[in-house]
Amino acid sequence: MEAMKLDIKKRLFMLMLLGSLLSFLFLGSSLFYGLYGVWDSFNANKEEATVVVADYNRDFAKEQTQETMDRSVELKSETVSFEVNAIKEDVKYLSNEVSEILKSPQNYELKKLPNAADGNLPGGIPYVHFSPELKSQGITPELEKEIQLVSNIGEQMQSLGLYYVNVFVASKNGYTIYYDTSDEKGYVAILSREEWRDTYDARKRGWYTEGMNSQEPVFSDVYTSITGVKIISCVMPYFDQNGIAGVLGVDCSPKNLFIQEEEGKVHESFIINKKGVILLSTVQKSFFPPNKVLKRMRQRFTGYEKVFVDNEEYFLSYAPIDNTDWCMGTLVSKEEVMKDAVTAQHRMVEQMNIFYTSFARIILLMGGLTIVISLVLFSLILYCSAKIATRVSKPVYALMAGADEIAKGNFQYKIQIHTGDELEQLAENFNKMTDALNHYTQEIAYRAKEKSRVEAELSAATNIQISLLPSPLPPRDEFSLAAAMYTAKEVGGDFYDYYLIDEKYLAVTIGDVSDKGVPAALFMAGVKTVIKNNILSAMKKGVTLEAALYYANNQIIDANKENYFVSVFAGILNIETGEFTYVNCGHNPPALMDGEAISYLPSFKTNAVLGVKANWKNTENKIHLKQNSFLFLYTNGVTGALNGNQDFFAKERMEHVLREMGTETAPKEIIKGMNEAVISHIKGTGENVEQSDDITMLVLYYKGCDDMDSEKEIVIPAKVEELPKIVSFITEISRAIDCSERSINQLMLVVEEIFVNIAEYAYKDKEAVAIIKGKLYGKPSEIELKFIDEGVPYNPLEKDDPDIDAALKDREIGGLGIYLVKKKVDNISYERQGKKNILTIRKKMI
Template sequence: MIKLHFKSKIKKSISIRKRILTVLLSSCLLSIILTSLIAFKAIYDTRELTLSIGNEIIFQAAENSQEALIQRAKLALEQTAFDKANELDENLGKVKKDVIILSNMMTNIASNPEEYHSRNIFEPSKNDIDKITAQLLFSSEVVDKSSPILRQEIGLTANIQDFLIQINTNSNVIISSYVASKNGFTIMVDRFAGRKFQNSDIKPDFYNATSRPWYIQAKKEDKTIFTDIVIDALGGGPCIICATPYYANGQFAGVVGMGTFLDNINEIILNTKIGDNGFGFVINKQGQIIASPHTTGDLITGINNIKDLRQSTNISLADAVQKIINEKAGLTEANIDGKDYYLAYAPMKNTDWYFVTAMEVDTVIAPAKETHENIINIATEYMDNLSEKTKMTVIGMIISISILLFFITYIGWSLADYLTKPIRQLSKGVQQIAMGNFNGKLNIHTGDEIESLAISFNAMTTELQTYIKNLEQITAEKERIATELNVATNIQKNMLPCIFPPYPDRKDFDIYAVMYPAKEVGGDFYDFYLLDENHLVITIADVSDKGIPAAMFMVITKTILKNFAMSMTSPDDFSAVVQCANRQLCENNEEMMFVTVFMGMLDLKTGKFIYVNAGHTPPMIRHKHKDDSTFEYLPVEKNCVLGINEEAQFKQQEVYLKQGDELFLYTDGVTEAINKEKKLYSIERLYSNLNKINQKSSCQDILRDVKLSIDEFAQGMYQSDDITMLAIKLNYLDLGDKHNGK
């Protein structure tokens, strides 16, 4: 009885403790639950805010990176189009320049027969099949090959054969050059003598040059032309020909031309490498394919496949070709052979052609998409870590809550406050980053999962900064290149005399000069300086190239010429200055650059003007005999340009200037300025505009009026060559009266 009673008491005692413990634990649990709910709410809100802001930042960074990469790819595609257009245009420009030189030489021969001897030239021989020789071909319309008049013209025209052979020997582009007389004979140089015997082993075939498209077009348009694709009359395949008329005493005498096979142009096209599958092609203003690497499909080329792509059933390609012809340069899109392409295009100034570079849209976008995906993947990984760290934090808090059940409400609230404090710091830090402060870092050192969470988020922002910084570096590099070109422009400008009047105390002469480079820096230059009180040296020159290489060669040429002039001992041997400069320029000139130069020395006391012309355009002079005096060309010798032949001799000339006489020096950029109709400013227009200028005008006014006339003629057309001019006027010869204003 006693034992049972004791057990009963024990049971009743435990029950009371349980109730007390239950009340106590319930009170503590209630406090802990309330505190925990607040903590969980803070964690959840922080997580959601972090995820929301992080996703927004990630998406924006990915979109910006993708857009920047696509834009950079498009710019690279456009730059390739411009570079390839310039490369192909430069090759055709060289052919055009040679054709014009050939025309001028033939015009001089035909107009001045008394200055040339009759030379022998023969019809083609099969023995010369592997030789580059000049060959005489007759038209079927020539009845009497032995006619004295015809033979006299043939012998006179034969003087051009050495130049034709030199062109064909030294050029990798030109495959044939010829002079076709209107009287039915042609002098031709090519590498295919054997093809002229297709119908006979004894006599060469007739060659009717006057019926060829290049002859007819050049005669009709009376200017230098490039044909579209034609079939070589001698079986050489598709080719393109540059031709221009020549004259005898102002009358049409025939046509000169030079041809290049389409394979030579295709070589440049086929070498156009743009990524893994990009390519280039050429079209003309009629929308026809001139050259293309494709042998099938929308862009097939060849003489039997000449069609206007604007009439293509491929609407997107037809619209793109129409846009290319209308806008000249830019970027568009088209579907070619079932694939979408970006097309970048640029015009060629020597022909009515456009160079087009093509790259698949998917190829352009693929790197950007890959970068976009990489950013998303990296960010997703960090966001997953964020969620994981959040989970760990929640688990830790649950464990803490289990422990806190044994403590009083106050300890529970204190512990909850302790746990939520770093979370609030994390939330505040994330909000700062969301406002765009990528340099800000979360500085949390709790030693638990919250600190790990902050470290992970800091790492994510660092990665985003790296991507953005890379984009900024690309932009900065482009700005650096532009800055360096600007510095080069200023350096070149400061190397030329630019202070006018250069000698304020000298009233006996007036001088002014200007130079307008076609690019940031140019190859033209002018110079003037006093050797002593009475001798003024003036120079104007034009280097054979443009841009940075021409500018460097210009600096060398200017320095050498001035050094030799300043060290000259005898003013009467002025040609020695040019000769010595030429020899020094020829040394180590592996790039075969050359420069045309006109250099003269004026005796300000006597008016004696000694000068040497090295292949430059002749200056103009106006003598003040009376009020209606006009400019005329200064007589010049045909001396060689500088930098080509170190053994060349240079003949100096002299003329006496009188009070009021004027000299006008210029480079070919003046006369070769073009307008929107592709017409040249021309020597005739320059001569006419110069003679409209009042004789009382200053040198500065003369150059200003000429430049205004060029700008008015060009109608805003792109300047294709450097423009340089220099004018000098002799006010009086008596130096003793210069301070008296005479």
């Protein structure tokens, strides 16, 4: 300590002062150097920068104009392409209409149009014209009829006339249906004029030859029409039953192809074909593209070239027209192209000069302000450094003294610092640390003792829970069964149960309590016991399974102080017949695997979990398990298992594991494989992810009895006369068993009553089919028959039994047949599945 020349206060002062000065000098020198460099560079490059920026702005404006020209000619070519396609579609439409008239004349009336030979006809109406050759030959009745049929096209020609100069249909037989679109007052139709009335023959026109040689619409070259107007014709043939019957088409003016230019623009456009001939042009001056440009346009390139027209410089943009062999070009004068660029250059020079003047003023102002601010800051640095050093050093001394006391073991010492900053927080932490150290020494011993007690209790609870699970059943030939529970904590809320009610019935149960840990395990134990007691009691009293779950639910609610609930699936298997009766109380539907097919046991949407609502009735279902099929019961810990990527194990993975193992795998191995797959899914991402829910599974593999017979089926028309086939079907099934003639006769009487009702009433005189399925069970043999139809919904069991003791005159009509059926069978039930009525009877054949 004696070697120290400066205490902490002085050191802080010197450190802060030195740091501030160095920062100030560095920033100040950098600022002045930067200002000087900017000013020097500014003066040196002022003129050059102005020229460069102005030239760049001019070039940029020029490029933008060129791109605009390219886009403009492309848009024009697209517009022309669209118009060309529209014209072709109109011509196709006209051809299809005329061809349909000639091919189906029976669908059209005969019409008569004005004849050009009758003198001057007005415009705006369709008329017929005969060639000189046809006039000399004469018109046969057959040809006259054809002309009157084709005259039906007049309305369509008038519709198309709104868009074209002329519309025409020229027959190879020499007549022409013509429509002049002009309806001006005093206008005379072209072919009715004296100079064309007796001389015009469409078959000698160039467009007629082009149309006859094409199967699709084709455009002619530009030509001068008989009225002296430059036009282009679009033509194609039309057909009758013998082939080409003539050529039809429309005459187009340039306005059909060129769009109007924007106001103020002097763009001039032209179109050339693949031969290099200019078809249409709006160019006012004498112009033809140079050979180099012409070649590229004929080859359908898109480009941009500088050309001269009458010694004036122009820019030519060109682009091909889709769906044609044409190309469009647009001319723009150099003056127009450069106008915007030059204007932009002048404006940029003016703005740069204004900027230079303002920049010089800013540089001078910043230099002066920097000097003034530097002096003020230096003074503040000296003052603040001294104040801060004093403020910081004082609590540090207090902390040093407190640390010495704590190091001596004085945990009662408290450091008093009130700076309102981190130092005060540090002092409070010192004080908390002393309290914590004092408390911690006492807590260590207590926690060690408590941990040992809790571990002992959890171990005991685990052993108790395991002891509550059922023991393995004695081996049976008809089925095999395995179950397992893997808890997420030491004890869990899942459970399973299985037990033989007697030699004929097996009960299985699986459930999932709405919580985990010891409380859930205790609740689970009570639920398991209540459900088992009610099922056993119900079977002894002949009560249904759904009733047993009804009473169990009420008992659970009465004892449920913690407001838990539990999802439960309970089922009873008839070992001899394979009939499986079950109730699903809000649980995951078990998977039923028969060969490669996997399905899920259906349940009612109204069924709910136990422990929530008193007097709630959950409805039971029944299925028949086939031989060598198995049920896979599981809790949400299987399908709901999450890995580190928040990806569920889900039903798809569960089904994949079941299919890989198949129905020949032992139930115990299926459970083992499924658990390994679920755990691998949870930990497969490589992250430290733990099992979050109990995993419980139960597998019931039903082998069936040796005397079980396969189900047979017959599908026949629902007609009374088909009854002998059903009798033969029942007789064939009955041959496999030894039964009395009396039982067979009673069965045949029941079958006849049920089938006749289906045939006469189910379909209301409509032809349809009925399905009868038959199957034998056990010893003594019992036959089950299912009658299935898709007729009107009808439950015969809803009808009250007739009063057979009443006099005949007092009895209601009907009901005696189904009453007879009920008396002659041991069990009868009805259900409506979708559109099907299903009536099931069972009768012991003794």
